[in-house]
Amino acid sequence: MPSETAAKVDIGALASLAGYHLRRASTAFAVDFARALHGTQIRQVPFAILSVVAANPGISQGAVGRALGIQRANMVTLVIELVDRDLVARSASNDDRRLVALALTAAGTATLAACLALIRAHEEAMLGPLSPLERRQLSALLGKIAERDFHTV
Amino acid sequence: MPSETAAKVDIGALASLAGYHLRRASTAFAVDFARALHGTQIRQVPFAILSVVAANPGISQGAVGRALGIQRANMVTLVIELVDRDLVARSASNDDRRLVALALTAAGTATLAACLALIRAHEEAMLGPLSPLERRQLSALLGKIAERDFHTV
DNA sequence: TATTGTTATACTCTATAACTATA
DNA sequence: TATAGTTATAGAGTATAACAATA
Numbered sequence: 001m002p003s004e005t006a007a008k009v010d011i012g013a014l015a016s017l018a019g020y021h022l023r024r025a026s027t028a029f030a031v032d033f034a035r036a037l038h039g040t041q042i043r044q045v046p047f048a049i050l051s052v053v054a055a056n057p058g059i060s061q062g063a064v065g066r067a068l069g070i071q072r073a074n075m076v077t078l079v080i081e082l083v084d085r086d087l088v089a090r091s092a093s094n095d096d097r098r099l100v101a102l103a104l105t106a107a108g109t110a111t112l113a114a115c116l117a118l119i120r121a122h123e124e125a126m127l128g129p130l131s132p133l134e135r136r137q138l139s140a141l142l143g144k145i146a147e148r149d150f151h152t153v
Numbered sequence: 154m155p156s157e158t159a160a161k162v163d164i165g166a167l168a169s170l171a172g173y174h175l176r177r178a179s180t181a182f183a184v185d186f187a188r189a190l191h192g193t194q195i196r197q198v199p200f201a202i203l204s205v206v207a208a209n210p211g212i213s214q215g216a217v218g219r220a221l222g223i224q225r226a227n228m229v230t231l232v233i234e235l236v237d238r239d240l241v242a243r244s245a246s247n248d249d250r251r252l253v254a255l256a257l258t259a260a261g262t263a264t265l266a267a268c269l270a271l272i273r274a275h276e277e278a279m280l281g282p283l284s285p286l287e288r289r290q291l292s293a294l295l296g297k298i299a300e301r302d303f304h305t306v
Numbered sequence: 307t308a309t310t311g312t313t314a315t316a317c318t319c320t321a322t323a324a325c326t327a328t329a
Numbered sequence: 330t331a332t333a334g335t336t337a338t339a340g341a342g343t344a345t346a347a348c349a350a351t352a
Contacts (some may be wrong), residue, residue, distance in 0.1 A: 012208030013269055014201055018276055019182040021295040023197065026179035028298065035199040044176065048167055054254040055165030062310060067162040074343065076312060096309040098351050116166055123171055124157040129297045141291045144282045145181065215333055227320065229335060251328045251333040
């Protein structure tokens with residue numbers, strides 16, 4: 001009987017946990033993000049890096065990681081990917097030769113803009129059921145939660 | 154100069170994206186969940202399975218997966234882990250011999266209760282900065298977003 | 307000593323494809 | 330033919346430890 005579709009199962013204690021709903025909503029966004037940006041080959045985390053580098057030309061690799069909650073060790077592979085795709089350029093800092101300075105290439109700037117347009121449409125679709133007031137409320141509430149010491153993007 | 158602590162870097166366009174804040178908040182919850190339940194060896198996804206099975210004794214493995222957005226293939230390993238730890242018991246359904254019926258063992262019931270107490274404290278800490286009204290608002294808003302066809306936990 | 311970037315490695319979660327046994 | 334469970338495998342994100350170069 002194919003008419004059994006979605007049986008609406010009771011999820012128990014889970015229903016009262018904010019962490020669970022946060023996880024489901026976040027994953028839903030991630031899935032739709034991947035769908036919306038499939039053509040660009042840009043994923044959520046690399047996009048976040050592009051956004052931070054664009055806002056801070058010459059920023060060090062480590063500083064980008066700290067801003068996004070990405071560990072040093074994991075930044076390496078992510079940056080290499082962006083450099084290999086010619087979206088980000090690396091240069092040695094003169095002041096402190098331990099630092100690697102990052103900046104967007106022309107292609108990186110163009111890609112960021114193109115992605116942003118796709119992401120705006122994706123967000124609009126995902127937030128569809130929310131009024132402008134509710135969207136502001138959501139942002140404010142999430143901000144209060146995540147405004148701490150966290151690691152990890 | 155160690156006083157540079159958290160340089161408050163501008164994250165650019167990211168700051169206006171609900172998906173980004175959702176991801177950060179969700180990850181923050183996941184990290185603290187792992188910390189709070191470290192002693193129990195129970196992770197977010199296995200806990201979700203325990204919760205659904207507890208609320209629906211005898212439910213099939215596939216139905217649990219559909220309720221939580223976990224794919225059939227991925228349910229297998231997760232259920233095996235819970236069975237190996239004697240938290241969940243499997244039995245063959247009489248009506249439809251393709252189905253595997255799941256139920257909590259006594260140990261599973263006890264573990265679920267113990268985890269829930271730890272999770273309540275963890276949620277209380279994570280939602281600390283939110284008033285009771287704001288918590289209800291957050292739940293309602295997340296519910297509106299995730300109330301769709303999604304897959305994936 | 308402390309920090310940056312790096313390498314190596316492991317674990318969790320998620321995804322797809324193909325197989326079997328039942329229906 | 331369709332579904333449930335399974336197996337195998339891969340990709341993405343995140344975690345820790347240890348090393349070299351530099352401060």
